[in-house]
Amino acid sequence: MAKTVKKERREFIQYSTLGVLGLVLAGGVVGSPYLYSEELHLRPPGAVEEKEFLGLCIKCGQCLQVCPYHSIKLADIAKGHGIGTPYIDASVRGCYACEAVPCVLACPSGALDHGTEKSTDIKMGVAVLEFPNRCLAMTNKTVPKGNSKKMHNFLDAQVNLTELEKDVVKKLESFEGKECTLCADMCPMPNPLSAIAMVPDAKGGKKPEIYDGCVGCGVCEEVCPVSQSAIVVKPRLSYEDYYEKGIRS
Numbered sequence: 001m002a003k004t005v006k007k008e009r010r011e012f013i014q015y016s017t018l019g020v021l022g023l024v025l026a027g028g029v030v031g032s033p034y035l036y037s038e039e040l041h042l043r044p045p046g047a048v049e050e051k052e053f054l055g056l057c058i059k060c061g062q063c064l065q066v067c068p069y070h071s072i073k074l075a076d077i078a079k080g081h082g083i084g085t086p087y088i089d090a091s092v093r094g095c096y097a098c099e100a101v102p103c104v105l106a107c108p109s110g111a112l113d114h115g116t117e118k119s120t121d122i123k124m125g126v127a128v129l130e131f132p133n134r135c136l137a138m139t140n141k142t143v144p145k146g147n148s149k150k151m152h153n154f155l156d157a158q159v160n161l162t163e164l165e166k167d168v169v170k171k172l173e174s175f176e177g178k179e180c181t182l183c184a185d186m187c188p189m190p191n192p193l194s195a196i197a198m199v200p201d202a203k204g205g206k207k208p209e210i211y212d213g214c215v216g217c218g219v220c221e222e223v224c225p226v227s228q229s230a231i232v233v234k235p236r237l238s239y240e241d242y243y244e245k246g247i248r249s
């Protein structure tokens with residue numbers, strides 16, 4: 001885990017130094033639209049409202065260090081704004097919604113609100129079946145062999161999978177060659193059926209349906225076995241925002 005933090009920080013410093021140097025040379029640091037990009041990151045559990053988060057986060061990497069799933073990364077210059085702040089790239093690794101939410105406990109600055117005490121308190125975003133035409137369940141295809149390697153490929157050779165990650169790999173392997181229900185069956189919430197379930201679709205097959213217990217952890221996006229996930233997480237939106245009020249960003 002410590003090696004991962006060092007690597008993340010090393011890469012962050014390298015990217016930041018090169019990136020900032022480039023922008024200075026271009027005379028564009030202050031007020032650059034690139035730095036203040038509006039793209040919303042998926043933040044770790046407990047993250048306060050984005051503007052406040054950017055002011056409070058001291059970029060110490062404590063949350064990243066305690067995460068047993070290697071879910072958290074530090075943003076580099078390529079991410080636009082909030083350089084050095086923690087984020088989660090759900091297409092690579094979602095947050096496994098640990099019951100005691102250790103990332104929040106580790107945060108010394110208030111950027112991750114300690115009021116988030118358990119997994120069901122998490123409010124990161126909401127899952128959406130954005131690309132139903134890619135969904136294996138809806139197109140009657142099975143989970144491809146070798147799919148579980150995705151979790152291995154994420155980490156470089158110097159870092160070993162944690163025991164918890166090995167358990168995830170084992171579970172993923174058990175789905176290979178079978179009909180796809182990965183997004184629903186891998187949802188880490190204590191009561192996953194409150195967040196997502198496979199339901200009949202109009203063609204007599206199955207499709208995932210999202211419910212208000214979804215916290216936007218991003219695991220469904222990570223484990224979706226197509227090359228670009230059919231199901232994605234919308235950061236900072238709630239179930240009510242997206243599905244009831246029709247808010248899209």
Ligand code: SF4
Binds near residue numbers: 068096097102103
């Ligand atoms: S809840 Fe657990 S898996 Fe999710 S970011 Fe925090 S430490 Fe990592």
Ligand code: SF4
Binds near residue numbers: 127187189214221
């Ligand atoms: S459906 Fe489950 S796995 Fe997907 S984002 Fe929501 S809580 Fe996470």
Ligand code: SF4
Binds near residue numbers: 230
């Ligand atoms: S993980 Fe869910 S959204 Fe992705 S292909 Fe399987 S059933 Fe469809």
